[in-house]
Amino acid sequence: MAFDRPLAGSDTDCVLVENRNGAEEATQHLIAHGHKRIVCVGYDEDAYTISQRVKGFTFYMNFAGLKPEVKFGLLTLDDVRKWLGEVMENKHRPTAIFSVNERTSAHVLQALNERGVHVPKEMALVGFDDFDLAAVVTPPLTTVAQFPVEIAQRAMGLLLKRIQGVKDDAVTLPAKIMLPVKLIVRASCGEHEKG
Numbered sequence: 001m002a003f004d005r006p007l008a009g010s011d012t013d014c015v016l017v018e019n020r021n022g023a024e025e026a027t028q029h030l031i032a033h034g035h036k037r038i039v040c041v042g043y044d045e046d047a048y049t050i051s052q053r054v055k056g057f058t059f060y061m062n063f064a065g066l067k068p069e070v071k072f073g074l075l076t077l078d079d080v081r082k083w084l085g086e087v088m089e090n091k092h093r094p095t096a097i098f099s100v101n102e103r104t105s106a107h108v109l110q111a112l113n114e115r116g117v118h119v120p121k122e123m124a125l126v127g128f129d130d131f132d133l134a135a136v137v138t139p140p141l142t143t144v145a146q147f148p149v150e151i152a153q154r155a156m157g158l159l160l161k162r163i164q165g166v167k168d169d170a171v172t173l174p175a176k177i178m179l180p181v182k183l184i185v186r187a188s189c190g191e192h193e194k195g
Contacts, residue, residue, distance in 0.1 A: 001162065003155040005048035013158040015151050015177045019049050019128075022144040022181035023056025026098055026126045029142065031064050033189045035096035035124060039087075040068065041108065042100035043075040053100045053128055069094065080107040084115060095124065096189070102129035109137060124189040140186035150179060 002014040023040075030038050040057040044050055054070060061068035074080050087093050099105040105127030109119070117123050119139055127134070130145035154177050165172055 001155060001159045003151055011174050013155075013162060013175045015155045015158065015179065017049075017146045017151065017179045018181050019052035020056035020059070022128060022146070022183070023053040023098070023100070024060040025181075025183045026128065026142075026144050027057050027060040027064075029183060029185070030096045030098065030124060030126060030189060031060075031066070033096070033120075033124060035094075036066055037092070037094040038066070038069070038096040038098060039094040040070045040098045040100060041074055041080075041083075042072055042104050043079075045070075045072040050100050057098055057100075074104055074107065077107045077110060080104070080111045081114070084108070084111045084117075088115060088117065095122075097123060097125050099125065099127040102127065102131045105129070105134075105141065105143070106131075109141065119188050120190045126189060130184055134184075135186065139188050141188045142186045143184050145182045145184050147179065154179065 002010070002012055004016065006014050006016065027038065038057075038061065040054060042050055042054075045054060058068040058070070071083060074083055097108055099108050105125070108125060108127075112119055112123060112125070119125055126142045126144070128144045130143040134141040134143050158175055158177070161175075164170075
């Protein structure tokens, strides 16, 4: 049984989320706000979930006729501070950031705040992974949410079915469940229509 990411080389039941689609939707949202220079940031591009998010970002940037820029290796707050310092000195710097996970989003928010960069006026931001404080930071962070309780429930359901199948000597093919994600629009990209 695998959840969140498939087990390499193993044909087993798995529960995944639409990482790629979520990243495409986040990128589309930034482009709809007029951003053309968007950078995708994170720290572990080799992880399955992150690689899918990068693929979604890259696909949609190319689809929109824009050049995708990806910056990885931003593991710590100091890494983000250093990178952001270099970025803000560039006259062709990005106007928006798509962060592929909660930890990087928190580091980016803190580094932007420390530098006095106004979000979203000077830099828009969308993060993948919603978190408890995303709605109360200033400005509230637009995020792509996945639902870990549902992932766990679906994985447990598959596991119980598999156990019952073994007891009954039933042979079944591995199941793959793909769960949707949800773009939660807040204020970190600018004004948006309420709906």
